Amino acid sequence: MGKIKPLAAAALIALLAGCGDQRVLESLAFVNATSYDLVQDKEDGAKENLLICIDVPKSDPEGKMKREVLSTVARSKKDAHLQLAKQTELMLVSGQLRSSLFGLSIARSGIWNYVRALVRDPSISQNVKVAVVNGNAGELLAKRYPEHPMTGQYIDRLLEKEADKMSVPRVTVYDFTRDFYDDGIDAVAPILKQGKKNIEVNGIALFDQDRYITRIEPDQMPIFALLRQNVKNGELSIDIKKSGEEAEQIMINSIVSRRKVKVRRGENGNFIVNIHFRVMGTLREYLGDLDMSDDRHRRELEKRVTASLLKDADAMVAMLRKHNVDSLGIGKRVRNSMSYKEWSKTDWNAVYPKLDIKVTGEMIIKDFGKVY
Amino acid sequence: MKEKLHHFHVAILIYMIQNGVIIMSLPRLVAQNFGYNGWIALIGLSLVATLNIFLISLVHRFGGGRSIFKLFEDVLPQFLLYPLYAFLTCIWALTGCLVAKNYVYIFQILSYNTTNAIYLMLLIAVLVFLFVIKGIYNLSKATTAFFWLSQWMILLLLFYFKDFEWARMTPFLFAGETHILEGGLSVFSAFLGYELYLLLIPYVDNYKKTMKAVMIGNLLTTFAYVAISIICFGFYSFEQLKHMAYPVLDLLSYIQLPFIERIESLLFGFLVFTTIITTGLYMWSAKETMHRILPKAGEKLLAFLIIGAALAVSWIPDTLSKVQQWLQFLSYSEIAVAFVLPLLLLAILLVRKGARP
Numbered sequence: 035m036g037k038i039k040p041l042a043a044a045a046l047i048a049l050l051a052g053c054g055d056q057r058v059l060e061s062l063a064f065v066n067a068t069s070y071d072l073v074q075d076k077e078d079g080a081k082e083n084l085l086i087c088i089d090v091p092k093s094d095p096e097g098k099m100k101r102e103v104l105s106t107v108a109r110s111k112k113d114a115h116l117q118l119a120k121q122t123e124l125m126l127v128s129g130q131l132r133s134s135l136f137g138l139s140i141a142r143s144g145i146w147n148y149v150r151a152l153v154r155d156p157s158i159s160q161n162v163k164v165a166v167v168n169g170n171a172g173e174l175l176a177k178r179y180p181e182h183p184m185t186g187q188y189i190d191r192l193l194e195k196e197a198d199k200m201s202v203p204r205v206t207v208y209d210f211t212r213d214f215y216d217d218g219i220d221a222v223a224p225i226l227k228q229g230k231k232n233i234e235v236n237g238i239a240l241f242d243q244d245r246y247i248t249r250i251e252p253d254q255m256p257i258f259a260l261l262r263q264n265v266k267n268g269e270l271s272i273d274i275k276k277s278g279e280e281a282e283q284i285m286i287n288s289i290v291s292r293r294k295v296k297v298r299r300g301e302n303g304n305f306i307v308n309i310h311f312r313v314m315g316t317l318r319e320y321l322g323d324l325d326m327s328d329d330r331h332r333r334e335l336e337k338r339v340t341a342s343l344l345k346d347a348d349a350m351v352a353m354l355r356k357h358n359v360d361s362l363g364i365g366k367r368v369r370n371s372m373s374y375k376e377w378s379k380t381d382w383n384a385v386y387p388k389l390d391i392k393v394t395g396e397m398i399i400k401d402f403g404k405v406y
Numbered sequence: 407m408k409e410k411l412h413h414f415h416v417a418i419l420i421y422m423i424q425n426g427v428i429i430m431s432l433p434r435l436v437a438q439n440f441g442y443n444g445w446i447a448l449i450g451l452s453l454v455a456t457l458n459i460f461l462i463s464l465v466h467r468f469g470g471g472r473s474i475f476k477l478f479e480d481v482l483p484q485f486l487l488y489p490l491y492a493f494l495t496c497i498w499a500l501t502g503c504l505v506a507k508n509y510v511y512i513f514q515i516l517s518y519n520t521t522n523a524i525y526l527m528l529l530i531a532v533l534v535f536l537f538v539i540k541g542i543y544n545l546s547k548a549t550t551a552f553f554w555l556s557q558w559m560i561l562l563l564l565f566y567f568k569d570f571e572w573a574r575m576t577p578f579l580f581a582g583e584t585h586i587l588e589g590g591l592s593v594f595s596a597f598l599g600y601e602l603y604l605l606l607i608p609y610v611d612n613y614k615k616t617m618k619a620v621m622i623g624n625l626l627t628t629f630a631y632v633a634i635s636i637i638c639f640g641f642y643s644f645e646q647l648k649h650m651a652y653p654v655l656d657l658l659s660y661i662q663l664p665f666i667e668r669i670e671s672l673l674f675g676f677l678v679f680t681t682i683i684t685t686g687l688y689m690w691s692a693k694e695t696m697h698r699i700l701p702k703a704g705e706k707l708l709a710f711l712i713i714g715a716a717l718a719v720s721w722i723p724d725t726l727s728k729v730q731q732w733l734q735f736l737s738y739s740e741i742a743v744a745f746v747l748p749l750l751l752l753a754i755l756l757v758r759k760g761a762r763p
Contacts, residue, residue, distance in 0.1 A: 129668060156515045159668055160660050208569075208660060216574065216643035366573045374442065374581035 063090045063102075063124035066186030069171035070148055071137035073107060083107050084140075086114040087172040089186040090122070100183040103176045111151055128155065132190040133163040134207075135226065137171035138246065146214060146244035152207045160208040163193050166225045166239040166246060174228040181231060189233060193224060196235050200259040200268030200289065201252075203238070214244060217382065218366030220359045225249060240359045248357045250350070257346045260311045261393070262362050265291040270315065274322075274338050282322030284339060286399070289315035295364065297371040304390060305368055309351075311395040313343070317402040326402040340397045347393040355387045364391070410611045413619035415546040418553045419606075420623030422683040423599030425630065427509045429677075430652040432596055432631060433638035437647045439589020442578035445635035451590065452628035455597040456621055461748040462603050463617035468755045473608040474747070475698045481754050491699050495692045495712070497743060501736045502688030503716035504723075506530045508733055509681040511726045512652065516671040527720075530682065531713055537686040538693060538709045542609050545690065552679040559676060560630060563637050565661050570640040582644075595737030596631065599684065600624050601744035604751075605691050689713055 067089040075081035087105040104121050108114035119126050134152060136145050145164075152158050167174050175185060182188035197204035202224035213221040220241055227236035238250040238258060250258045256270050268289035275281045291313040300306050317326060324331040354361055365386065369377050411419075428435075436444040469477050478487060510526045518526065537545060580586075603620045610616040638653050647653055658670035693709050700708065723729045 156655075160656055161662055161667075208656075212643045212646050215646035215649065217645070218573075363573075370573055370577055374576075374578040377578075 057127075061125055063122055063126050064130035065089070065126055065128050066091050066101075066130060066184075067133045067135065067175055067189055068128075068131065069135040069137065069167070069175040070111075070140050070145070071170055071172050072139040072143060082139075082143075083109060084111065084114060085137075085172050086111065086118065087175045088118060088126070089175055090124075090126075091184055091186060101185065105172055105176065111148060127157065129157045129159075131158055131162050132186060133165060133193065135165050135167050135171040135175060135189070136223075137167050138169060140171075141166045141239060141241075141246035144244045149207060149210055149214070149244070153211055158207070160206060162207045163190060164205050164207060164210045164223050165189070165193060166223050168225050168227045168236050174226065174233065177228060179232055182233075189226065192226075192233060192235065196224065198267070200265040201255045202235055203259070203262065213363075214241075216363075216366065218360070218369045219363035220361050222361050240354070240357070240361045242357075242359050247359050248353075254346065254350060257343065257350055258361075260291050260293065260313060260343070260395070261309060261347055261350065262293070264293055265289055265313075268315075270313075270343075272339055272342050274342050282324075282338070283319065284317070284322070284335070285319035286315040286339070286397075287318050288400075289313055295367045297367045299371075300390065304388075305371070305385075307364055307368070307389055307391045309347075309362070309364075309391065309393045311347075311393075313395065313397045314400050315397075317399050320402075326399075327406045332399055332402070336397050336399055340395060343397060344393055344395055347395065351391050351393060355389075355391070358383055358387055360386055364389070409543050411543065411546050411606065411609050413610070413612075413615045415550055416606065416610060416616055416619040417623040417626070419546050419549050419683075419687070420600050420603065420620050421626045422549050422553055422680055423602060423687045424597055424624065424627040424684075425599075425680045426505055426596075426684045427512055427677060427681060428596045429631070429634065430512060430654045432593070433635045433653045434647055434650055435589065435593050435596075436635055437639070437644060438583075439585045439593060441580045441582035441584045442576050442644060443639065444580065444584075445632055445639055446579065447590070447593065448628060448631050448635060451594050451597060452624060452631075454594065455600055455624050458744055458748070459600055459603065459617065459620050459624060461745075461752070462601065463613055463620070465604065465748050465751045465755070466607050466613040466616065468759075469607070469751070471607060471611070471613065474604050474751055475695075477751055477754055479698075481758065488699055491695050494743065495695045495699075497736060497739050498688045498695065499692035499712050499716040500719060501733070501740060502534075502685040502692065503713075503720040504729060504733045504736060505688070506534070506681055506685045507720050507723070508726075508729050509678065511729055512655070513674060515652075515726075516655075516674060524721075527717060530678070530685065531717055533682055534686045534689055535709055535713050537682060538690050538713070539706050542606070542690065545686065549683050552683055556676045556679040557630075559673060560633070562658070562661065562673075563633060566637050566641050566657065570637065572640060574641075574643055575636075575639050576644065591738060591741065592734055594741060595734070597624070597627065598737055598740050598744065599687070601740070601747070602687055602691055604747060605694055689716070692716075 065088045069087040071085040072082045073085045075083050085105065085107050087103060090102045090104065092099055092101055102122070104118050106114050106117040108117050134148070136148070149164065152162060179185060179188065196202045203222055205223045210221050210223065213219050222241065223239045224235055225237040225239050227234050235252070237252050238255060239246050240248050240250065256268060259265050259268060268291070269287045270289060272284045273281045274284065291311055294310045296308045296310070298306050320326060324335050326332055365382050372380070436447060440447040465474065478490070507523070507527060510523050510530065513526065514521070514523060537548065540548070600620055600623065634654060638647060638657065641657070642650065642653060650656055655670060655674065658673045659668065661669060663669065689709065689712060692712050693705065696708050696712060697703070697705065723732050
């Protein structure tokens with residue numbers, strides 16, 4: 035008996051404590067996606083206000099609408115949240131937030147304040163995806179896509195799937211924050227574009243700190259992936275044109291690639307960076323005049339593909355340097371080849387465009403399918 | 407004959423007292439105070455703790471396994487003895503209680519945000535009370551069970567290999583802004599707990615085996631701390647780590663299972679086990695000390711009074727940062743206790759040996 039009393043007391047306290055903060059599922063609105071844009075103030079044209087849209091899936095089985103979109107124009111995010119809460123009978127909670135979309139206007143002026151708010155809120159997962167919208171993010175989110183009634187889920191799954199292939203990097207709040215704070219790499223994010231009936235991935239946004247600078251075009255995304263990270267299960271489609279001949283079309287999938295970055299010092303103390311990638315994959319489609327079952331021919335094709343990849347890679351590195359964005363994380367490797375004293379004295383933004391960067395690589399066709 | 411603690415239980419007990427919620431912020435503390443690759447400093451601090459343990463084992467050895475209270479009482483007059491005991495009781499009871507409060511406040515970041523913390527504190531207090539009145543032998547057995555219930559979480563570190571990158575660790579050692587001395591003290595507080603070995607002396611037999619067990623407990627702690635910190639340094643960028651209040655909490659929130667997400671509030675719940683042990687053992691120590699002042703009072707009554715009083719005092723700091731300031735102050739005093747108490751006891755033993763050739 036003596037043992038039961040304290041236990042009963044403990045149980046009572048435990049049960050009573052549970053009454054304090056109730057969350058009834060039916061009265062909650064789980065925000066699934068949020069969008070941020072800057073819009074001009076109607077009265078004062080020079081001032082810019084924040085346009086926030088949220089996508090809330092509806093759990094009502096009898097209702098026709100699968101979701102609700104709320105939007106508001108406000109001066110700050112906090113203000114916006116209060117405004118949005120006034121528009122719904124449910125309690126807005128962000129524990130199920132999956133993606134946050136930033137319109138081009140706001141991405142250009144910097145998104146860190148908004149990402150930091152996502153980091154600070156303990157109810158928001160660090161796996162919330164960050165994406166830039168080519169245009170107005172609010173419009174993309176508010177639009178109805180008849181074949182994809184749950185827009186928030188659609189965006190989340192689209193980004194997830196694209197990241198599983200190698201086309202766009204997987205960028206979550208965690209990734210963005212990590213690269214934002216790292217002094218040896220600049221952050222990136224996938225770009226989404228609103229289509230007539232659907233949403234498509236439309237490139238990769240390159241940031242300097244938290245400001246959008248430039249982008250990688252969709253056809254260059256695989257090259258960017260090869261230069262930036264190790265890839266598993268990617269796809270490549272390449273057209274090789276030779277003067278006076280018809281273009282050869284090559285499609286390679288099941289790609290596994292390794293990237294290596296080496297930094298060494300030149301004679302006059304400058305840095306020489308070598309990015310090397312080794313790509314292995316399966317030939318899925320080939321329109322050209324070489325015979326794949328012949329070893330010599332296959333080597334020849336590998337050479338051509340490698341040359342084409344390297345040409346694109348060189349162009350990409352030049353472009354990145356022109357815009358002074360270190361999206362490949364070369365700074366990390368250069369930093370790690372120095373002493374702390376030297377690195378803290380280095381003005382990376384001034385050094386980076388002048389670096390001597392060489393890209394080398396090889397492409398190996400592991401097999402070529404069932405045709406001999 | 408009284409049952410003695412097995413050295414396996416002693417090792418686990420020490421490990422569990424040392425471990426606590428501080429692990430949530432430890433990687434940040436290490437980064438802020440020791441700069442790049444600050445996790446290496448943990449090994450140094452662990453060595454300091456080992457040295458301290460060795461010191462305590464000397465007390466164990468030369469005291470012939472007698473309790474420290476008996477050693478004190480043989481030499482010190484009562485007017486010195488009681489203030490000392492009262493001081494120790496206060497430090498230990500408050501440390502225990504604030505450790506629990508710190509846990510509750512961090513827990514409330516995640517869930518039960520607006521519930522009055524007193525309910526959660528009372529819940530822990532009841533458990534701690536039930537725990538303390540069982541006596542040290544049962545306490546150590548319960549600790550072993552709690553150990554298995556909470557420490558499987560170390561295996562979760564395997565989740566982070568995918569996004570781990572050595573390049574983020576940089577080759578810089580202790581570079582950047584550092585606060586070696588001040589930071590060293592606050593990080594060292596993560597190792598505190600081993601000093602309660604002093605009170606375990608009458609409950610164990612062989613001093614060699616016990617010393618080894620305590621050192622193994624400390625080694626386990628070091629291993630857990632270092633492993634978690636290395637993961638954090640390679641998983642987060644350095645500046646990011648410095649800006650995260652609870653990097654390990656964020657680590658937990660990163661885990662996604664196909665069928666469930668956001669399990670950090672569930673996982674953080676498991677840490678209540680280590681918290682109960684830490685609080686429980688400090689409360690037990692406070693009770694043992696108090697018992698010397700009031701030998702006639704019942705053990706249960708003493709435990710009740712001490713836990714109640716500590717709960718009341720711990721009510722004063724009402725924000726998380728105040729709780730952590732108090733804890734820091736208490737841990738400074740505790741570090742002093744951990745070093746001064748064995749030195750004092752050794753001095754007493756030496757003097758007595760000299761007086762009785």
